[in-house]
Structure formats: C-alpha cells, structure tokens
Amino acid sequence: MVSSTIFLAAFGGLVTHSLAQSLSDSVNAEVTVSSAATSLILSASPASSGSATSSASSPVTQISDGQIQSPAYSTPSPNGTLSATPGVVPSNATTTVDAAAASISPNGGILSIAPNSTTPDVSKLATQNECKALIDYQLPSKNSIPSNFNFSGNVRTYYVAAEEVAWDYAPSGWDNWLGVPVQNSPHAIAAGYLNITGSLGTSNWGLGGWQKAVYKGYTDDSFTTQSEQPATNGINGPILRGEVGDMIQIMFVNNLKDHYSSMHSMGLYYGKQYEGSLYPNTTSGETPKVQEQDAVPPGGCAVYKWLISDSQAPAPGQSSRLWSYHSFVNMPADTSAGLSGPIIVYNSGEMNSTMSAHREFVVTTNTHYEARSFMAGENAKNAGVDTSTMRATNQLVRPFIGNESFWVPQLANFPAIQLSDAQGPNFYTMNGYVFGNGAPYEMCRDDPVIWYVMAFGGASHVFHLHGNNFQYNDIWQASQSINAGEMFTFNMNAQLPGVWQLLCHVSSHNLFGMQQNYVVHGTEVDGQTCPLPPLTAKLAGSP
Numbered sequence: 001m002v003s004s005t006i007f008l009a010a011f012g013g014l015v016t017h018s019l020a021q022s023l024s025d026s027v028n029a030e031v032t033v034s035s036a037a038t039s040l041i042l043s044a045s046p047a048s049s050g051s052a053t054s055s056a057s058s059p060v061t062q063i064s065d066g067q068i069q070s071p072a073y074s075t076p077s078p079n080g081t082l083s084a085t086p087g088v089v090p091s092n093a094t095t096t097v098d099a100a101a102a103s104i105s106p107n108g109g110i111l112s113i114a115p116n117s118t119t120p121d122v123s124k125l126a127t128q129n130e131c132k133a134l135i136d137y138q139l140p141s142k143n144s145i146p147s148n149f150n151f152s153g154n155v156r157t158y159y160v161a162a163e164e165v166a167w168d169y170a171p172s173g174w175d176n177w178l179g180v181p182v183q184n185s186p187h188a189i190a191a192g193y194l195n196i197t198g199s200l201g202t203s204n205w206g207l208g209g210w211q212k213a214v215y216k217g218y219t220d221d222s223f224t225t226q227s228e229q230p231a232t233n234g235i236n237g238p239i240l241r242g243e244v245g246d247m248i249q250i251m252f253v254n255n256l257k258d259h260y261s262s263m264h265s266m267g268l269y270y271g272k273q274y275e276g277s278l279y280p281n282t283t284s285g286e287t288p289k290v291q292e293q294d295a296v297p298p299g300g301c302a303v304y305k306w307l308i309s310d311s312q313a314p315a316p317g318q319s320s321r322l323w324s325y326h327s328f329v330n331m332p333a334d335t336s337a338g339l340s341g342p343i344i345v346y347n348s349g350e351m352n353s354t355m356s357a358h359r360e361f362v363v364t365t366n367t368h369y370e371a372r373s374f375m376a377g378e379n380a381k382n383a384g385v386d387t388s389t390m391r392a393t394n395q396l397v398r399p400f401i402g403n404e405s406f407w408v409p410q411l412a413n414f415p416a417i418q419l420s421d422a423q424g425p426n427f428y429t430m431n432g433y434v435f436g437n438g439a440p441y442e443m444c445r446d447d448p449v450i451w452y453v454m455a456f457g458g459a460s461h462v463f464h465l466h467g468n469n470f471q472y473n474d475i476w477q478a479s480q481s482i483n484a485g486e487m488f489t490f491n492m493n494a495q496l497p498g499v500w501q502l503l504c505h506v507s508s509h510n511l512f513g514m515q516q517n518y519v520v521h522g523t524e525v526d527g528q529t530c531p532l533p534p535l536t537a538k539l540a541g542s543p
Ligand SMILES: [Cu+2]
Pocket: 365, 459, 460, 461, 462, 504, 505, 506, 509, 510, 514
C-alpha cells in the first residue's frame, strides 16, 4: 500500500487532493514501516561495549526550591517579560517564506513540483532584527483572536531557542532503582539501552551523551542569558506561564544545524499564522505558502502569538492548569529529539498568589525513540554504527518521492539514517531521565503541591505516587492513566514525610526506568526543620 501510493505519485505528475493527502499520510507511515520502497540497508558493526561507570553519586541531591543547581541557569527568570498595553491594536504582521513550487491544481488538489534541495534560501529568511520588531506587544489581527478572548491588557514575552545538546539519560551513571551502575543494570539490558551490537546503545553512554534537540529559554532578545528553570524541569523546554486573558508572544530562534523546528501550542488558541504546524491548508482559495512560523529553517526565526481565553481556564475551584507546546514539523521525529515543553495557565490575577502558595512540579512522561529522532544520524556517527547509508546534510530521502515542494521541511526532519527499533533504544523517561536520575521533587510536610503531568511519545502511562494521594476532578487518586498528548493537573497536600517513589505503574515501563523520587521533608511535627525556603518566600517570578 505504501509503496504503491508512492509509485503513483512518482509517475502521476498531477496529484489530486485526496491522493496528495494519502501521499502525505504514506510519507508519515514510511518513517515507521519498513517498506519495499525503502532501499536503505544498515550494516551492523560491533559497538564498543564501553566500561562501567563506577563513580557513584547520591540518587537524592539536596536542592532548594527555586534555586538553580546548574551554573548554566544563573539568572532570575521573569514569568515572561510582562507588559500591559492600553488597548487593542490589530497587527497583520507575519513572516512568510515563499514556497515557489507549491500551487493549487485546477481541481483543488496540490500540484507536485519537486525541487531537489532542502536548503533554505537564506536571503528570504526573516532576520533576527525582523523577528525582534514583530515582538510588538500588539494583539494579532481579528482572524487570530478567538471569540471568547477578553484581553486582560497583559502581554507576556518569552524568548526561546531550539538547540542541540548532549543529553545524558542517567547522569549519575547509576540505575538508582536497583543500586547498580547503569552498565551493570539488568533493567538497562532488558530495555535495550545497552550492549546491542550495531546499535546506538552502549557507545553513546560513554561519549558525553545523546545528541538531542531541546528548547532553551532566554531572558531577552539578545539570547545570551538562559532563563532560570527548576532543576526538576530536566529536558523540558522552559515553563511558559500566563493568566486567562493574557497574550503570550514568543520570539523563537532555530539554532539547529540541519533541521527545521517550530513551536506549536497544545491548548492555547492561535490564528493560522501562529499554529506552528506544517500543512498546506487555506480557506481562502489562495495558493498556500509555507509560513516560516510553521517550519523555521536552521538559522531562521519566527514570532508566535498565543491567546489565553476562557477555553484555557483552570477547572472550577482550581487556580491553575497545564497545557503544553512542541515542535510540529515532523512530530514523531521532533518530540523524540526532545522538543517539547509545558505551559501553565492561571486564573486572571492568580499567578503570583498561586505560585507563592504551592510547590509546583512538571512531570513529562515521554518515550524517546532514538531511531526515530531526527538526531539519529548524529548518534549513529558517534556510536560507530555503519553510516554508509546515511544521507548527506540537506539531502532528501530519495525513495520518498512526493510533493516535496511543500513537505521539504518534514522530509528533512526524518532521521538521516534508517535504523531498526532494536538499533535505536527507546528511552522510557520522566523529564528526560531514567532510573531515578532526575533531581528529586522536594517539599515540606503539609505543603500544598500541584503536579503538572503530561505525556508525549508512543505509549500510555500510569502516573502513580507512593506516600501521598492526589486529587483529580475532586476525587482522590493513587494513580491516573495518561496518554500521549494529554495534560493533567493534580493537587496534593504532602501528608507524610519521607523519600517516596513517583513512577509509571505500567510494569514494563517501570522495568525500563520510568521512575523518579520525591521528598517530603519533615517539619517541627516530626522534630525536624524543613530545609526549603518557606512557600511564603517563594518569589513571584521564580520557577
Ligand atoms: Cu509508562
């Protein structure tokens, strides 16, 4: 089915709308299905077994809420640069890149004309100065404003970059669930993280980590100082916050070397120009254009304006709730690479009071498919896997013949090398860590706690806490199932002190390392003193 669809597209020339749609579907399917149309064959070569990392570090480190442990995060972070505008000034500002070859066929389908290069025309990219100018604190034009949006006058500004990092899923070097080095862990072996000949597995543990793409927050448009994020935030992009009635405006810079990226909001409202998701749709009958916001090329930038209407409000009786964002050029590849992050929405006027009265924690469950990440080629090179079949930078995957004029960015975000699932480990993570390697979530007995829990990837999970129950929809729960793309907000009062487990209760996922710890420090009730700054001292603007 897949290969026959491609065959038709290759020789048909004119592709009808329905066929173009099935073609786009088949292109997506091509990533995950090994088909006859794919001629790439990977030769296995022995991977270094590496040596066991024996330097132990404590599985539970002391952190103070709101205090940043990494020297990389050293400056205060505002909840966006907050500005109030006196009135509503429509703006039609947008940045587009012409996709010269994209056009509508007479029957409304999309004509397939295929340029052979993904290299963006640098002369057409928005410059950073142009993007800076689009951060204008003005509401978007009417067709980007939902009917139930009542502007508070507050505009929150964020500066976000997509960057490549070396990521370590277990920075302590230990399986903290078993108390053994990762290299000796039966869990890690069972999960396929280690010792698979010809895989990306073992070698990357000893080479400074996996090449990932992540969002980083910055304090201003110079993109020189990273915004402060809680140590528990892990691989998540910066926490974006706003209140009902606010506009969030984001200057986004794509600093990835070879790949496109975008910011697509899950839950906040946006007009078409701020959707951050690439597909050729138009309701006006005009020739669709590839907006730069929908697939920001390497070195490019874009501005997004998202609105928080009544449809994003917290549940009745609650003061906050979770939404999210992620890159949606090639979603499976983008989110496996690491491009996702949280948005927390508060009732109007309740952000600071809620933040200073609660410990707030983000938990992202994600299955990072390293074979499907668009960074798989980089990891293959580092791991010594045979890369003779890897396509060159900016070279399209030739077996995939289709309407490349529009889909070039999505094609470019396919992994550059064809790997089997077994060759690319699938890390079952919480905030990008396995085997209890993330910074523990810390609180004092009786602290009100809000858990913001979401899922990306390809599995359903069951969020479960030991030691304390949490409330969801006014019902006390010990566990709650969560599927990819879902976002939950749970409230808890820390009733019992101790170091407790926080895990996915799907047994195979637990085996594969989807676990973390949280710490409830004792108080005078327990003859102890909680080492954390009291909640009342938690400054508005801290994570
Ligand atoms: Cu799970």
